[in-house]
Amino acid sequence: MSSNFSIFKIGVGPSSSHTLGPMLAGNLFCKKIVKRLNEVDRIQIILYGSLSLTGKGHLSDKAVIWGLNGLEARNLSAPVQEEANKNALEKGKINLCGEKELKFNYEKDLIFSKDFLPLHENGMQIKAFDVKNEIVEEETYYSVGGGFVLTAQELEKRGKNSNQSTMKLDIELNNAQQALDFCEKNGWDLAELSYNYELQFHTKEEIRSYCLEIWEVMQEVYYNGTHPTEEYLPGKLNLKRRAKGMKERIAMTADPMGMIDFISLYAIAVAEENASGAKVVTAPTNGACAVIPAVMLYLKNHTVGFNDEQAINFLLTAMLIGSLYKKNASISGAEAGCQAEIGSASSMAAAAMATVLGANAFKACNAAEMAMEHHLGLTCDPVAGLVQIPCIERNAFGAIKAISAARMAMTRQSTPKVGLDEVIETMYETGKDMNYKYKETSLGGLATNLKTVC
Numbered sequence: 001m002s003s004n005f006s007i008f009k010i011g012v013g014p015s016s017s018h019t020l021g022p023m024l025a026g027n028l029f030c031k032k033i034v035k036r037l038n039e040v041d042r043i044q045i046i047l048y049g050s051l052s053l054t055g056k057g058h059l060s061d062k063a064v065i066w067g068l069n070g071l072e073a074r075n076l077s078a079p080v081q082e083e084a085n086k087n088a089l090e091k092g093k094i095n096l097c098g099e100k101e102l103k104f105n106y107e108k109d110l111i112f113s114k115d116f117l118p119l120h121e122n123g124m125q126i127k128a129f130d131v132k133n134e135i136v137e138e139e140t141y142y143s144v145g146g147g148f149v150l151t152a153q154e155l156e157k158r159g160k161n162s163n164q165s166t167m168k169l170d171i172e173l174n175n176a177q178q179a180l181d182f183c184e185k186n187g188w189d190l191a192e193l194s195y196n197y198e199l200q201f202h203t204k205e206e207i208r209s210y211c212l213e214i215w216e217v218m219q220e221v222y223y224n225g226t227h228p229t230e231e232y233l234p235g236k237l238n239l240k241r242r243a244k245g246m247k248e249r250i251a252m253t254a255d256p257m258g259m260i261d262f263i264s265l266y267a268i269a270v271a272e273e274n275a276s277g278a279k280v281v282t283a284p285t286n287g288a289c290a291v292i293p294a295v296m297l298y299l300k301n302h303t304v305g306f307n308d309e310q311a312i313n314f315l316l317t318a319m320l321i322g323s324l325y326k327k328n329a330s331i332s333g334a335e336a337g338c339q340a341e342i343g344s345a346s347s348m349a350a351a352a353m354a355t356v357l358g359a360n361a362f363k364a365c366n367a368a369e370m371a372m373e374h375h376l377g378l379t380c381d382p383v384a385g386l387v388q389i390p391c392i393e394r395n396a397f398g399a400i401k402a403i404s405a406a407r408m409a410m411t412r413q414s415t416p417k418v419g420l421d422e423v424i425e426t427m428y429e430t431g432k433d434m435n436y437k438y439k440e441t442s443l444g445g446l447a448t449n450l451k452t453v454c
């Protein structure tokens, strides 16, 4: 059992599992090898499964290189990324852990393997060799979604139910029913429950400043998305960025349905930033990073009284719901399809919106349930391996569904038949049954049928 702060991370686009995760794996390998750098002569990286199949579009190759250069997501900037790319791809060198310059042959030392490793769809290996070509150190990493990385040993040990530590806490949150029971007993809503849960790991000040920083970065990303420096997104789709133009056009319309246009704008602006490889907040993944900010911006700009306190409550609720998906199912498109990414984000946003508008825990869980129920079966088929089509627009639909689910749950008079735990279980089973072609491999769906691109 641990804090849920890791559900929201400041990272880089376009993908938490395929960009942030591989970068973190590079950082972890640096920590492992840093005391033996004098022995290392060469580094080899092997990307497997989905990381290999969609790795170039998701920048997985470059991300591992950034990580091995000792760069960290929080402090990345475009010029620093560019320099590391140029060194590795053009000048044939890598600055291992930021401390030792090595020769690096991108074609030979970075391998895109067609194989899948046994424990997860997103596997990778990093190996360090000495001058005699003998292994100094090696590790197998799995990027399990949302920017989380585990070694093979850790993943094997974890199993599906063993990510609960033996540490005994007053508040244990393993499933939605447990959350509802705590709320009923204490008269809490979900935000209060999450706050009290987090107090077991952080001080009041830390909770507040963490949430406000996340909210500030989300707003900064929206601003950047509506003030882009480039007209087109990177990659072979040659996709024109739409948020800036949308913002100008929406401002001129008096259409009564304009509210939906605003929500789409918020989501598209943030998702385009992610697609460009810029700084975003994973929420709970990069592909789905725009759903939650879009709903928060809707509340801030189009409802009365959405202030910092409400933003904190929103994020606390959302991270609690996100943690239930992470513990009991998946937040990885490569593991369970897009329902695990956009569906989870929509479910988190629905519960959070309902809570800040006054819903009790039961109604908020119903909002979360509905938002996921109507994402079940959603496949992950990113065209050309880029987090652009269908991902960018899909964030807008995820946000609109979240708002709809929150409103439906709040006005509901009847007792819901489906519980949140049941829908989480269903999502995971559906994801496991889903053909691998539809789980972030770009081997099916729109990724293969869009003839004009491929």
Ligand code: SF4
Pocket (backbone or CB within 6 Å): 287, 288, 332, 333, 334, 337, 338, 339, 341, 342, 379, 380, 381, 382, 387, 388, 390, 391, 394, 440
């Ligand atoms: S289709 Fe969904 S899960 Fe797949 S990369 Fe795009 S946003 Fe992520």
